Amino acid sequence: MSDPTITPALIADHGLSVEEFDKIKSILGREPTYAELGVFSVMWSEHCSYKNSIVLLKTLPREGSCMLAKAGEENAGVVDWGNGLAVVFKIESHNHPSAVEPYQGAATGVGGILRDIFTMGARPIAVLDSLRFGDPNNPRVRYLVDGVVRGVGDYGNCFGVPNIGGETIFEEAYTGNPLVNAMAIGIVRTDKIAKAAASLTGAPVMIIGSKTGRDGIHGATFASEELSEKSEGRRPQVQIGDPFTEKLLLEATLEMIDADLLVGIQDMGAAGITCSCSETAFRGGKGIHIDTARVPVRELGMTPYEILLSESQERMLAIVRPGCQGDVERICQKWQLEAAPIGVVTDSGRFTVDHDGKRQVDIPADSLALGGRVPQYKRAERRPEYLDQLAAFDPLTLPVPNDCGEALKRLLASPNLADKTWVYRQYDQSVRTGTAVGPGMDAGVVRIRKTNTALAAVIDGNGRYCYLNPRRGAQVAVAEAARNLVCVGARPLAVTNCLNFGNPHKPEMYYQFAECVRGMGDACRAFGTPVTGGNVSFYNEDPSRAVFPTPTIGMIGKIEDLALITTADFKEAGDGVALVGATKNELGGSEYLKVIHNAVAGSVPALEFEAELRVQRFVANAIRSGWIRSAHDCSDGGLAVTLFESCLGPDDRLWGLDADLSSGNGNLRPDALLFGEIQSRIVISFELDARERLQAAAASDGVPFWFLGRVASHDRFRLHPYIDESIGGLRAAHLNAFPALMDEVKAATAA
């Protein structure tokens, strides 16, 4: 079979512009071969090259005393943990594949991010997931939810990593284009961190793991275009995951790294062999030569083009120490994995590929790799007009609900605030026996074995806020993540992010992106949490609309003493309950506005970094001093929802609450008081005799402290004078709403 002729149409099909094609010709000094066109196409796709985002991403704070590798230098961020340990973590999106084939799309999203972690020598200790879908009353959306949750679950469950937290959010903007972001965290001894660099000339290059098939060819390119009616035809570009093989690959990889058999190693994700070879060669300042005919394949007749671009899962590229090839083969045999030598590290600085004695590819590695000569663009920005229109909406002109208890019940049963046990019950949360706090809390916590420390992690986004005010929305997302970590007793350390946006060629979309990056930078600088890396996902649009601009923040923190681990639930009847932080007349962008008044509008809650930090420091100190028994971030759904959530103990225990909101409320509107999502607030509970100490400390720290009332053992949830409901009744509404929605899927599938 001869290669197709390279025509303008073929170039366009490869997602390359005329200018980019000219640049390719000038780099090569000739016309590219068909295989080379494919290589450039994937390596210059947004997914691999970050060509439309890197200029702005470089403005993020990327330095910090805790960091062991610079952002982008390795496959994932590396943070010093102390005790000779390092934490490796990263987020990645798998939005487009999940839109077309939810189960495999989500599963391979988890698989991909896990490989990013263990390719560095780190053993994954936790995953988190951030999922966004359209209105769950739409059956297609429920089909996506069902498939994505199964995919996330099945992959991680079989691999053997606990899911310790996440979010599942529903907004119409995600109907055609769901967001599936997965975060993984691993731990490694600092002297065992593996490099993704081919830094030794003459070192054999091996491919390890699954055979290479025709799945996922051009997956990276697919991820870099808008979804359309044609996307269904992209189904074959969705990779197929095999978590069992991934588990074997994990064990083999760690064993090889531990035995010091490798010069470098990189997982194969997007753009498979092409990406791993060119990036490791570039990082090592070397070249790599391979022979695609030596790659173990699943089917006969695969062309070099297909082999180079395949995104078959569960594969690694290993740069082996000379003389250690036999040991690598022995370990792979032990774990029943293929290991084939396919090439060698060269001095040429070029990525060269032969097939059956014929040269197929000969490209300077630096022209393919991020940080090298890949194109970089700063796109045009234009402030979208809708921003001012929506911000002009004044929620305080809306009527106050007659029955705030009923409004609370409706909020608790709304898809975003309803109990999500249905989701995370499908995820193994406790494998590896490290999970101290699992999903559904402010942040997940895993203890680090053989130390007295624990790692806290959270994944958090707020597309609606970012839609209404991109810069502040992104600031709030970071602030909330940090606050969540503080609530469980952790000190925020570092950030990874997943930036989900529309088409960057549209100036309004690029404006949203640029503003969110600026907001994230503002907040990360304020909190001293460097951005260690992440992932950009553009083109999240279907023909009808773009998704809300959604930066997903993954943040990790350190708990210095296991005794400091704190949870959101009340602990004893009679304990005092207080709100730390100021309450204002703010309702913009709230869940309440959407659910009760059907409005996505208004001004995003204000955020002042100094006030936020004061609140966080106060609560951190109170936890360290042993003064408080629970802490819960007060944000989504506002104060009433937050207090309700603190009434939910482990093992189905329910607390009552006697709170008096009639005085000290600054004459706020009842709905703003109960449901406004005012930032920089935390609900705490404490033994009553700690009240004075806490109040005094708050006064001296300049932190507003509002004593609300007491935890009760009765069945009433009282926020006098607005709400007096049965806690059991509220909990039933909260608990049953989501399964009731999703069970319709079962009924529909059965029918």
Add this chain to the structure above:
Amino acid sequence: MRVGVVTFPGSNCDYDAYAAFRHVLDYPVEFLWHGDADLHNVDCVILPGGFAFGDYLRAGAIARFSPVMRSVIAFAETGGLVWGICNGFQVLLEAGLLPGAMRRNASMRFACQWVRIKVESTQTPFLLGCRKGQILRMPIAHAEGNYFADEDVLDELEDSGRVVLRYVRADGTPDPRANPNGSRRNIAGIINAQGNVLGMMPHPERAVERILGSDDGLAMFHSLVGAGVVASGVPTQTVKPVERRAQV
């Protein structure tokens, strides 16, 4: 007493079981390899949770043919202690060391949650240190834990006191609401006729420290370690043997 934990390709709770002995009880324990028929003179073999051989075909269906399993079957038949947890229970069923079979959970979904199980009998070294009627709280995490056997097999298991662990509510009632997977008669764990082989779906090794949410599982580990003195002469039968059934 020497304890060995088997690692199959795809086992992922092998280290958790190991850690319960090694790090929590400070008790010696070693790993056994699926491809090695030598049991290294251990007195107790643990078949851990996970997805041995990817659970391809059926959970445990391929693992039972491992070289180590040939030895485990012979070992069990001569009274050696064998403890299958989760995937390990599935392997025991496939290997014919325990009767019955596992079906997909009634929900047709993976389920990870806390459950309560009641100790129905202590006539096995794995539960010797527990009280009859004691309720233990620990996690489950499986997609195929819906225990099934013919009614007459179930009757025989019940009559001979071999249903040793049952899903119950906090007050001890084994009603459908306490049943997380549709298991027949709320069965969470059964033993063989001699009491030296236990299969259970819940994960006691995940409930050995307060920080993990429960340390109820320790009672089982203590039972086992304490049983070391009678390791080779398993407590004599108050249970009557049942003839082994063909697979369902």
